[in-house]
Amino acid sequence: MGRSRRLVEKYAALYREFTATDDYIFRMARIRRMAEAHPPEKKGPPKEIQ
Secondary structure (H helix, E strand, O other): OOOOHHHHHHHHHHHHHHOOOOOHHHHHHHHHHHHHHOOOOOOOOOOOOO
């Protein structure tokens, strides 16, 4: 999926916390939108110094 392990762990913890309530879908959607709005930077090979 291209998600960091930390993000997935936080998502799972929040999912477990809010599945007992009716508004967990709203909260998970908000977290998902926030994560999609601020994706992690792609790490590529270092740029050559000229």
